Amino acid sequence: MATYVIWQDNGVSEYFDSEAESLNDVLDEFCQEAGYVDHADACQVLGQVESQFNIKEILDNDDPGICPACSGSGEGEFDGTTCPVCKGLGE
Numbered sequence: 001m002a003t004y005v006i007w008q009d010n011g012v013s014e015y016f017d018s019e020a021e022s023l024n025d026v027l028d029e030f031c032q033e034a035g036y037v038d039h040a041d042a043c044q045v046l047g048q049v050e051s052q053f054n055i056k057e058i059l060d061n062d063d064p065g066i067c068p069a070c071s072g073s074g075e076g077e078f079d080g081t082t083c084p085v086c087k088g089l090g091e
């Protein structure tokens with residue numbers, strides 16, 4: 001069992017526990033719990049040409065006060081962007 005943080009590019013983040021072996025499988029499970037067939041179906045229904053779902057595993061040794069999505073840097077996935085989970089706070 002591992003815990004993941006999953007967020008969409010619009011900034012809504014959720015914690016999700018899963019035993020799936022790959023991140024793609026975890027996203028499938030996450031979308032199934034949200035009522036979709038799987039991750040690809042969710043993207044299609046939501047009109048996302050490219051998936052806007054982001055996922056990161058929360059490791060046991062991560063400091064609980066540090067944002068799991070950006071590891072405390074406050075930066076988003078791309079240069080010049082702000083982490084959507086912590087809004088750039090890093091925690």
Ligand SMILES: [Zn+2]
Binds near residue numbers: 067072088090091
């Ligand atoms: Zn962050």
